[in-house]
Structures are given as C-alpha cells and as structure tokens.
Amino acid sequence: MTAYILRRIVSTIAVMVMVGIFVFLLLRLAPGDPAAIIAGKSATAEMIAGIRERLGLNDPMPVQFIRWVGDMLSGDFGTSIFAGRPVLELIAQRLEPTISLSIVTMILSVTVGVSFGILAAWRAGGLVDRILTAFATLGFSVPVFVIGFFLIYLFAISAHWLPVQGYKPIGQGLGPWFVHLILPTLTLSLAYIAFIARIARASMLEVLSEDYMRTAAAKGASSYAMLFHHALKNAGAPILTVIGLSFAGLIGGVVITETVFNIPGVGRLVVDAINNRDYPIIQGVLILVSGLYVLINLAVDLSYTLVDPRIRY
Amino acid sequence: MTISRRNLIKMGMAAGTALSMPSVLRAQTEPTAARTVRMAMGSDLTVFDPIFTTTDPTQIHGLAIYDTLFALDSALKPQPQMVGKWAVSDDKKTYTFELRDGLAWHDGSSVTAADCVASIRRWGQSGGQLLMERARDISKKDDKTFTIVFKEPLAILTDMLARIAAPGPFIMREKDAERPFTEKVTTNIGSGPLKFNESLMKSGSSYTYDRNEKYVPRSEPSNGLAGGKVVKVDRVIWENIADQQTSLAALQAGEIDFISNPPADLYSVIESDPNLALQVLNKSGDDFCLRMNFLQKPFDSVKARQAILHLLDQEAFLRVAAPDPRFGRPVTSIFGNSTPYSNDENTGWFRKGGDPERAKQLFQEAGYAGEKIVILDPTSWAAAHAASQLLAATLQKIGINAELAPSDWGGIVARRGNKGPVESGGWSIFITTDPDYVQGDPISAVFHNASGDKAWFGWPKNDEYEALRGKWADVGTLEERKALAREMQRVWWDFVGDVRLGQIVSPIARRKTLTGLIEVPGFLVPFWNLRKDVA
Secondary structure, eight states: OHHHHHHHHHHHHHHHHHHHHHHHHHHHHSSOOHHHHHHOTTOOHHHHHHHHHHHTTTSOHHHHHHHHHHHHHTTOOOBOTTTOSBHHHHHHHHHHHHHHHHHHHHHHHHHHHHHHHHHHHHTTTSHHHHHHHHHHHHHHHSOHHHHHHHHIIIIIIISOOSOSSOOOOGGGOHHHHHHHHHHHHHHHHHHHHHHHHHHHHHHHHHHHTSHHHHHHHHTTOOHHIIIIIIIHHHHHHHHHHHHHHHHHHHHHOOHHHHHHTTOOOHHHHHHHHHHHTOHHHHHHHHHHHHHHHHHHHHHHHHHHHHHOTTOOO | OOOOHHHHHHHHHHHHHHHHHHHHHHHHHSOOGGGEEEEEOSSOOOOOOTTTOOOHHHHHHHHHHOEESEEEOTTSOEEESSEEEEEEOTTSOEEEEEEOTTOBOTTSOBOOHHHHHHHHHHHHHHTOHHHHHHEEEEEEEETTEEEEEESSOOTTHHHHHHOOSSSOOEEOOHHHHTSOTTSOOOOOOOOSSEEEEEEEEETTTEEEEEEOTTOOOOSSOOBTTBSOOOOOSSEEEEEOOOOHHHHHHHHHTTSOSEESOOOGGGHHHHHTOTTEEEEOSOTTOEEEEEEEOTTSTTTTSHHHHHHHHHHOOHHHHHHHHOOSGGGEEOOOOTTTTTSTTOOOTTOTTOOTTOOHHHHHHHHHHTTOOSOOEEEEEETTSHHHHHHHHHHHHHHHHTTOOEEEEEEOHHHHHHHTTOOSOGGGTOOSEEEEEEETGGGGOTTTOGGGOOBGGGSSTTOOBOHHHHHHHHHGGGOOSHHHHHHHHHHHHHHHHHHTSOEEEEEEOOOEEEETTEEOOOOOSTTOOOOSSOEEOOO
16 A cells, blocks of 8 residues: 555656646747746836846756756745745745635535435436436536526525625634635536436446345345445445546636636636736746646545455555 | 523624624724715726826826926916925026925925926826936025926926826925835835825725825915815725726725726716716817838828828717717827817818718829738727727728738737838837827827937827927927917928827716726826715
8 A cells, every 4th residue: 555655656756757847848839938027018028128138038048957956946926927935935926715615615516416426326316316417417508607696696696695795714703704605606507417426326226136235125125225335335436536537627617607706716826827828927826736636636546445344456 | 510591592693793893893994985985996006106007097196195396277277286386497497496484295204396396297208308418407595495497498398397108296205205116115205185095005906095184285275286275085095996897896885986997888887877977078089090110111102191091980980989979089180189279270170970982083193003911909908909909990991901910919029129021020100198288298298209210109200290209399489489380280280290080088987976987198096185975
C-alpha cells in the first residue's frame, strides 16, 4: 500500500510538470498582451511598451519559463500582473467560497443522488423509477444558468426569502454563510444528483440481479438488509468513482454558478485572469487544480479498499 | 445530564446565540444599510494607480480617493479645486498656484506643494506630455505654493490640469509620485473625499470606500466635478458582479442601488419596475470610430479610406450598436456632438443609407484588387462585435474581400499593435470608442493624432493636419479655437484619418431611493453627493 501511494505521488508530480509546461506554452502562444490590457483602451504605444518592459514580458520565452519554474520550486507562485499581489494569496482568498460551495453541493448531491438511485433500482420499471429517471434527464438537460436564474426569480425576487447573489465567509456567521449558499447549491446540485442517481441506479440494478441477492431473498432477508448490507456495498465502487470525479470536477468547474450568483471563487478568478491574460494566476490555479484532481483520484482509489476488501494495492 | 425539553431549548438558544455572534458584532461596527450605497460598476478594479493605466475603473477609483488641482464644472470649464489662488505672469509663461487651506492626506499629513510638483511630473510622463515638453521648470516655492514656468505660453494649462480624459492629473503624495509612471502606486492614500478601506477589500469581488471625515470641501455648491465634494453617506461599496442579469436581479431585490451599464435589452424591464429608474449621467456618451491601418493596403490609399467614409450608413450602425433610438445619433464632426468645437465643415459625405456606388468607384480608383481586408472583431464587447459584423457584411455586399478576425478583447489589443500586413498577423480595420467630450481636446484625444508612427493604432499621417493641431495649445480664445477646429476638420475629412459610426449614450440604472448622482461627461461616476432615502 505504501509503495503504491508513493508511486502515485511521484506520478502526480510528473503530471503536474507536464501540466506546467503545457499551460506555460499555451498561454504564451495564445494571442493577447497583458501590458496592452492593463494600460487600457486609450493607452498609447509608449505606455504599453513601458509596462511590458517593466513586467519582464519582453524577455525571451525560455528565460520567462526558467524564472517561473525556479520561483515555483521555492514555493513562489508569482505575483498577479494586475493586482500586484502574490498568486497564492489571491487563490487562498478565493478557495473558501469554492470549497464551501463544492462541499455543500457534494453532500446534497451524494445524499439525494444515492438515495434516488437506490430507490429507482428497488422499484425498477415502476412509477417511482420513471419519475426519478425523468428528473435525472431534466437535471442533465437544463443548463445551470437557466436553473440559477429560475431559482433567483422564484426565491429571491418574488418571494424575497433568499439573497440573489454574493457570499458571506463562514467567519461572519454560520447563518449568513448558509443562506447565501442555498440557491447556488441547489442550482449546481441538480446535474450532480442526476449523474450520481443514474450511476447508483445502474450499479444497484446490476448487483440486485446477482444470484447471491436471490439467495438472500430466499433466506428471508429484509429489504433493508438486502439493499444496504448486501447490494450497496457491492455497488459502491462505481458510485465512489463517480463521486470522486464529480468532486474533483466541481473544484474547477463551478465557474458558471459562481458567475450567476456572484460568488468570488476560484472559477471566477481564473476566468477573469484569462480575460486579462494574467499569466501567473492562470498558471498557479491550473497547477494547483491539476494537483488536487490527481490527489482526489488517489483518495478515491484508496477508498475502494474500504467498500471492497477484495481490492488490494 | 438527562435530555429534557427544557435543556434542549436552552442548548438550542445557546447554539443560536453563538452562531449569530459574528454577524451581531459586525453589525454593531458597520454603517447602516441606509448610509451605505452599493454600486455594481460593471467591471473589476484590478489596478489602483490612475496614472499607470487609462482603464475606466481605475480612473473612477482615482476620482474617489484623490483630488485634482482643477476640476471641470458642468459646462466643462476648469475651476480651482485643490488650488485656492492662482495667477499667471504678464508674459503668460509663469503660473503660480497656492493650495487652499485644510488639504490633508488620508494618513493625516498635510498636502504640500512638493506633492503637487512630484504628481505633475509623474502625470507628465503619461497623460501630460505636452506640459512637460513646454515646461522649463516646475518647482515649489513654499509648503503651499508652486510654480510652472514655460518656455513659451501654454494657454490650455488649467484645462489640462482639470481634464477628465485618462490618465487624469490626480495629486498623490510625493513619495508615491516619485515612482516612474510604469510602476504601480499601491498605497491608496489620497486626499480626496473618500478613503479606500483596504481591510474590507475582497479582490475581484468588492471594494469599500469610507467617507473621509476630515475632508474639507470647497464652499461652492457641487457643479460637475467642481465645487464642494460633500459625501452624504458613510460608505460606498463597489460591487463587481460579472453577470448583468444577476446585477439587475440584485437591483430589483434591493441588494444593490446602482448598475453602471445595464444592457440595452433590459431597459424595458428596468423602466417597468416602479422602484427603478434609468438615468443618463454621461449625456455626451461615446463616439464609435472605425480605425483603418494607414500602413497597409488598401487603406494606405486615401481613395480607399474615402470609400469607407462614403459607404457606411451611421444609422444602420446605431441600430445594431444602440437599438434604442433614444440613446444614439449620428456624429459627423471629429470634435464630437457635445463639445463647443463641433462643426459641420466638409461633411458633405454624410448621406442617409450611405453611398455604395460612390464607394465602389472610389475603391476602383484606389486600385483595389481583391486584397483581403481583416476586421478585428471583439466578441466579448457586444456593441463593437455587432458593428464589426455589419461592417463585414456591408463591405462584402459591394464585392470587397472582407474577413472577420474574432477574438476576445485581450486578443484584439495585442493584435492591433501589429503594423505588418494581414498575412503576417496584421489587420485592416478595428472598431472602438472614445468619449464624445474628449474629442474637444485634440491634444490628448487619441483619435486626433495624425503623426504617423507616433499616432494611435492605425497610425494616420497628415502633416497639414498636424501643423494645425500643433497650434491648438496656443490659441487663446474660444472663437479662435472654433475657427481652427473647422480648418482641422476640413483637412481630416479630406485625408480621412478615421471614420465615425455614431454617438451612443448609455444610461445607468438605479433604485429610486438613490439620488444625487452627478452628471459628468465620460465614464466617471463621482461617489460624493450621493444620497440614499430610506424606502
């Protein structure tokens, strides 16, 4: 197990090096000039040239790359071209909203999604299954921003129950924090509930048709014991995989929800940085997100041993 | 302990109290909602130094926390702001300025003449180059007095020191202003009517300005950017809400009080809400302008440029860029519609519907042989994107090989600096805007420069026009300037330095409880004088 974890961590570093090279080249080869953007629409060529020189953007690409790698190795992710603040500080400021939104969304999605999946599989072909399957299809089909604006209209503008937008840090009180997360969480969860429910249903259906389930039923096992003691454990691995991938995807994929609900998270940070060609921020966020993605995958792989003792590393 | 109903209630109350403590404590130290104005400014504030950049958000930030020596009143006349008394010598070469009493930095120290000298010198490297070229000496005489001595008279000095066009001549502390203009000032310590609250800054999300209680406003009533800058609320919060639909929903729900740039398709929604109002603060708006690359075919030929001038129908462009006819109108003067120098000299080319036949003939006379015309198309800027598409279609209709080069704004600003042919990543045309009122200042308005390599993107060149423009700073009276403006415009429309596509005015949206917004030309939104009535 230890050797396996070490191997995976080494491979994580290799992946991040490749991501780093790819991101650096992609940004430099894409059209765009941060100096021209920072100088403004009406800036003269002299102003832009002065800023470009000051930012070191005239240096040859290999020099810029070596400087960046050197800084990264010493733990310095660079400084934002626009904000003039350390990239890590900016990312840290934006992590709380994104992680809050992701965790609350995952808790809701897993709880509801797995329950729906089990229920649909247990009543396969029946009315409940059809309703839940229709709900899952709807969850997949309707774009996030449509759901978001619909919920805003319903609960914020018409009913005045919940705020339209914004985020309150948890340090400012659990109540305001939670109230500001309700609509974004509902919006974001719908697709994940649908996704997890479908996988859970398919996985459970497969297990429920196994011989040992028939044997358990013949021996008079209760529905609860059959579903939760026998079936769910064996159907757990694929569900865990989906949950892990969903969570990893959520961290980097909450951009639209963050935009619709004006949540200052990592997603919006990176989109703004792309529009501004703020290279250090884009590079820093992508490196961190890719690292996180790989680590979450590792955690998911390791968790298989908990649900299925046959799996060994 | 047994779990009784009484214990359960006690525990619940204790937990509720504990959880609500942070917000209760915060509420006790924060101004009330009625004394706080929340404004969705339509963009993020990424740079805080208004001399370093020309971007609109930074200039608005500068206006809030810094002060200026002079300021434009509502008639666009410069009036003393930080200056108490000033005089000019008989030979018009030496200006003496004395600061008014009560000026202090947000850190508590007094504003001195040395601060002003350093600030003028720094601004002179970016926005005030003419001043620096003409100045022989800028120096302080005592703590409150400084002089500017010119090699030759500069009649427009106070206009320059009051100008709104970015970068504005904001006064900073000497130690900040000693930095080169290519190096950002990040201290945010000004002497203006509002103080930047760094501790509440949420980068990318919101920026907080508190009333500067120690600010001493001028005694005159507020008049444009001039007069007394009286802050009537405790706090102004700049909200960066990326999505315009979300901004409107927040405005409707009363979470914010102001939106700086509501999209035109939502005007009807705003006007139908009894709590909301549209208001035009910037009555002169922006002029849309089509820049052509003078260095490359076919627009190195004056005939091809004249073809564009005759081809385009401004009203068609206005329909796509500003669909609501209340907020757009044609502009035929290079001095805009709203400035005192606007005139109709040499505007016979203007024709409703354009003149495609004349344009075809002119392209032929230019020797146009099917060369590709690349139009930079900013997809992230709805109005310019629509105008670029219409332009491409209009050119294609008369047989011109026009092609759109779509990109976000970041891509456009990088590519527009390329002077090479289109095959090497260059360009032929791009559409942009500049405030209409700025066109009345041909010294600093980028569109007016026709000095070739030193001109703005497109690099128009015409020596006769430049000779006339060179006289602008020395012409003393309004009537003389008006005459000069006509002469400049005659030459401009002959060599076609650029082509104007119309003037567009953009209203802001506000809750009706927010009043006192100052109408200012350009993009600026002053944060003083705002009042919020309790609903």
